[in-house]
Amino acid sequence: MFFDFDGVVLESGNIKTDAFVELYTGTGFEEQVKAHHLAHQGVARYEKFKWISENLLNQEHTQEMGEELGKRFSELVKAKVLSAPFVPGFREMITFIRQQNIYCVVASGTPQEELRSIVIDRKLSPFFDEVYGSPRKKAEIAKEVMQRKQLNAEDCLFFGDASTDHQAAEQTQMDFFARLTPELSDYWEKVTYKYGANDFSKIQ
Known part of the structure; x- marks a missing residue:
């Protein structure tokens, strides 16, 4: 199995959806971020960060940016996942x-x-x-x-x-x-x- x-x-699915939106609050692309995440559930978060940078924010995506976003994302979700039913x-x-x-x-x-x-x-x-x-x-x-x-x-x-x-x-x-x-x-x-x-x- x-x-x-x-x-x-x-x-814990909704916890991660909310975290993606929170990461990009203020960019004006919150709904597009949410839609992309939901359409690609199960895809590694670092791939989504790269797509959002290049396709929504129109900026070059670096490994350092991905690592920083990943760190913030983990901080947002871990405690909630540990208490999720x-x-x-x-x-x-x-x-x-x-x-x-x-x-x-x-x-x-x-x-x-x-x-x-x-x-x-x-x-x-x-x-x-x-x-x-x-x-x-x-x-x-x-x-x-x-x-x-x-x-x-x-x-x-x-x-x-x-x-x-x-x-x-x-x-x-x-x-x-x-x-x-x-x-x-x-x-x-x-x-x-x-x-x-x-x-x-x-x-x-």
């Missing part, structure tokens, strides 16, 4: 999955070091065998794990709430479980997926 993190494990039904679902001795991996767009720190602080380590984040892409992570663990695509399932999660499942030819949210309702209406629900509370 492969899992995205924000919006799948914890209700579980997505309804996730704890019960993952507990059942682990009781079946199923291998579980996180593949997220959150920077890997930050993600692993959150997993440890939230005492989520027993739920997952491996935890990976950016800069590697989700499909790259999944392919490497599948090859190393000799997992067949037909035996795997990717849980996600973003277009990048769905695309990673397609690229690795595994089935997809969509955590359906209003923000991406247009996207979910246009694509196909095997399973979907607003949360995990009704999964038996």
Whole structure:
């Protein structure tokens, strides 16, 4: 099993949306920043910073700018993520999955070091065998794990709430479980997926 993190494990998706808007408050591009973030949920934040600089602010983007924005972003979100509730039904679902001795991996767009720190602080380590984040892409992570663990695509399932999660499942030819949210309702209406629900509370 492969899992995205924000919006799948914890209700932390909106926290990061709000943080993106806050970073660019006063630029006049707040709505465009929000729209770009929502359309590219699961994409590494540093890629979004670069796109915003070059396409909205019309300025050259440097590595130093990205690092400073990343630092401010982390400061805005970490405390809130550490107190965010579980997505309804996730704890019960993952507990059942682990009781079946199923291998579980996180593949997220959150920077890997930050993600692993959150997993440890939230005492989520027993739920997952491996935890990976950016800069590697989700499909790259999944392919490497599948090859190393000799997992067949037909035996795997990717849980996600973003277009990048769905695309990673397609690229690795595994089935997809969509955590359906209003923000991406247009996207979910246009694509196909095997399973979907607003949360995990009704999964038996």
